[in-house]
Amino acid sequence: ARAGEVKGDRLLAMGLFELVFPSGLPDARWTQGFVLAQGTALLSASSAVASTALVERGANLPAWQSFFIYILLAAFYVPSHWRALARDHDRRARAEAFASGATSGEFDDDAPSSAVARSSFSASFRPWRKRQETPVTRSTARYAALALIDTQANYFIVKAFQYTSLTSVTLLDCAAIPFSMALSRAALGGAYLRRHVFGGSISVAGLALLVLTDAYVRGANDSGSNPALGDFMVLLAAFGYAASNVLQEAALLDGASTVEVLAHVGGFGTVFSGIQCIILERESLGRLHATAGVAGIAELVVFAVSLFAMYSLVPEVLRRCGAAAFNVGMLSSDVWAFIARVLFFGGFGDVRAVVAFFASFIIVSLGLVVFAAAGDPLPPERKNQSASSRYAELGEEEAIIADIEDRGGGGSK
Numbered sequence: 001a002r003a004g005e006v007k008g009d010r011l012l013a014m015g016l017f018e019l020v021f022p023s024g025l026p027d028a029r030w031t032q033g034f035v036l037a038q039g040t041a042l043l044s045a046s047s048a049v050a051s052t053a054l055v056e057r058g059a060n061l062p063a064w065q066s067f068f069i070y071i072l073l074a075a076f077y078v079p080s081h082w083r084a085l086a087r088d089h090d091r092r093a094r095a096e097a098f099a100s101g102a103t104s105g106e107f108d109d110d111a112p113s114s115a116v117a118r119s120s121f122s123a124s125f126r127p128w129r130k131r132q133e134t135p136v137t138r139s140t141a142r143y144a145a146l147a148l149i150d151t152q153a154n155y156f157i158v159k160a161f162q163y164t165s166l167t168s169v170t171l172l173d174c175a176a177i178p179f180s181m182a183l184s185r186a187a188l189g190g191a192y193l194r195r196h197v198f199g200g201s202i203s204v205a206g207l208a209l210l211v212l213t214d215a216y217v218r219g220a221n222d223s224g225s226n227p228a229l230g231d232f233m234v235l236l237a238a239f240g241y242a243a244s245n246v247l248q249e250a251a252l253l254d255g256a257s258t259v260e261v262l263a264h265v266g267g268f269g270t271v272f273s274g275i276q277c278i279i280l281e282r283e284s285l286g287r288l289h290a291t292a293g294v295a296g297i298a299e300l301v302v303f304a305v306s307l308f309a310m311y312s313l314v315p316e317v318l319r320r321c322g323a324a325a326f327n328v329g330m331l332s333s334d335v336w337a338f339i340a341r342v343l344f345f346g347g348f349g350d351v352r353a354v355v356a357f358f359a360s361f362i363i364v365s366l367g368l369v370v371f372a373a374a375g376d377p378l379p380p381e382r383k384n385q386s387a388s389s390r391y392a393e394l395g396e397e398e399a400i401i402a403d404i405e406d407r408g409g410g411g412s413k
Contacts, residue, residue, distance in 0.1 A: 030376045033320025034368070037329025040317060043310035045336035050303035055161060057296045059288055062158035063281045066151055067273040068304035073266025073311055081263035135254040137247075143261075146247040147268030153240025155276065156233040164230025170211045170334055172234040174204045177331075179242035180323040187246055188253070190322065190377040199371030200324075203331045206363025210338060213356035245323035248315060258315040265311070321376065328371050335361055 051065065136142060160169055177200050184190035251261055277285075288296055317326045338357065 030321050030325075031372065033317050033322075034325055034329055034372045036313060036320065037317045037326050038332060040310045040313045040326070041330050041333035042336055043306045043313070044330060044333040045340060047303045047306040047310070048333070048337045049340040050299045050306065051158065053299045054296055054303070057293070057299075059296050059300075060162065061281060061284050061288065061300070062155050063273060063277045064285050065158060065300065065303055066154040067270070067277050068300065069154070069307045069311065070147075070151070070266050070269030070273050072304060072308040073262050074270045075266075076308075077259055077263040077266050080259045084257070084259060137250040137254045138256050138260070140264075142247065142251070143264035144268050146244055146251075147265050148272050149240045149247070150244040150265060151269050151272045151276070153237045153244060155273075156240065157237035160230045160233040160237065162230070163226040163233065168227065168231050169234050171208060172231055173238050174207065174331065175235055175238040176242045176245075176327045177204065177324060179239050180245055180327045183242055183246040184249070184323050184377070187250060188322075190324070192324065192377045193374050195374035196324070196371055196377060199367045199369070199374060200328045201367070202370060203328055203364045203367030206360045206365075206367060207331050207334055209363065210335065210356055210360035213352060213360075216352075242323065242327065245314075245318060245326055249318040249323050252315055252319045258312075258319075261315050262311060324377065325371065329368065332364055332368065335364055 054061070054065075157169070157173065181190070181192050181196070181200075185192065248261055248265075252258075288300070314326065317329070321329075335357075
């Protein structure tokens with residue numbers, strides 16, 4: 001009898017497994033990306049709490065808040081990207097010296113370094129110049145468009161709070177999920193299954209339960225001064241975030257590194273958001289100390305640092321599981337933000353809010369599991385393209401030089 005019970009339990013477990021994972025477990029890369037998305041969700045929630053605290057202190061700095069994010073990205077990633085380009089330039093010079101020595105039959109161990117020294121006078125390193133074979137997804141114009149879209153999405157989502165309610169912002173921001181699915185399908189060939197749509201819908205329903213219950217319990221009637229305008233801004237921001245994520249994913253799939261993407265986002269973003277600050281909020285930052293005090297400045301720092309860390313993780317998430325999965329995973333950020341609001345801005349206030357929170361947490365988690373179980377929507381050939389080695393863009397001689405360096409047999413270090 002005991003053996004029969006064990007066998008029955010096993011069959012039940014297998015049945016549940018096949019129900020949740022009909023195509024088997026998703027690959028480790030996809031799962032890692034989806035889990036990493038929860039880290040970005042926590043960082044996003046931290047920035048939301050800091051932004052809420054700033055608004056409650058009377059500070060209204062949507063452009064400046066974005067500007068400081070891009071300043072941090074530019075300060076950290078632009079020098080790193082230029083150093084990487086310099087190393088690549090040196091490697092190519094070594095490869096040319098290798099090819100020249102091999103062709104003439106006079107190649108020796110000292111040839112690469114001497115050739116590099118000679119070539120440095122004739123071909124100076126210019127980090128802003130693109131190689132001719134750079135894919136269009138990694139062109140300067142494409143990165144500029146990506147940064148412009150991203151800066152405006154950040155501006156509109158913060159600005160929308162002036163015109164519409166928190167409830168509307170939170171719910172309408174979920175439109176980034178269908179937008180990213182549609183853009184990913186059109187631009188990257190993503191094939192989303194019904195299980196993807198079902199999982200995303202479950203998570204959105206769980207979040208809606210939390211937000212609407214919270215609004216009802218609090219008796220929120222703060223519809224805002226112009227709800228239609230505010231809601232339109234949220235939808236613009238949602239579309240902007242989806243487009244930004246898909247453009248980043250396309251660049252990553254075509255061989256861009258995380259440093260390359262973030263250097264361009266930070267550099268161009270600093271220019272675009274800086275211009276916006278000068279035009280729209282020239283005197284607002286100077287009034288921050290008088291309006292919000294030292295605590296307000298600290299909250300601005302927390303906001304910028306949290307989003308800097310989140311931006312640093314986003315390319316790794318996109319590389320592993322894509323834009324749509326990232327946006328579905330980010331739904332949990334609103335749950336974490338709700339917890340933070342309860343901890344720092346007052347308790348639940350009502351038993352209904354407690355019940356709604358736990359129900360929402362379970363429903364959102366279930367939706368995330370269903371979406372993750374559906375697997376990677378990208379076609380295998382597109383996914384394999386992104387998994388190619390870093391020698392994909394190197395010629396035969398360049399790859400030999402890089403291989404020698406990796407094994408410690410390169411020139412001076």
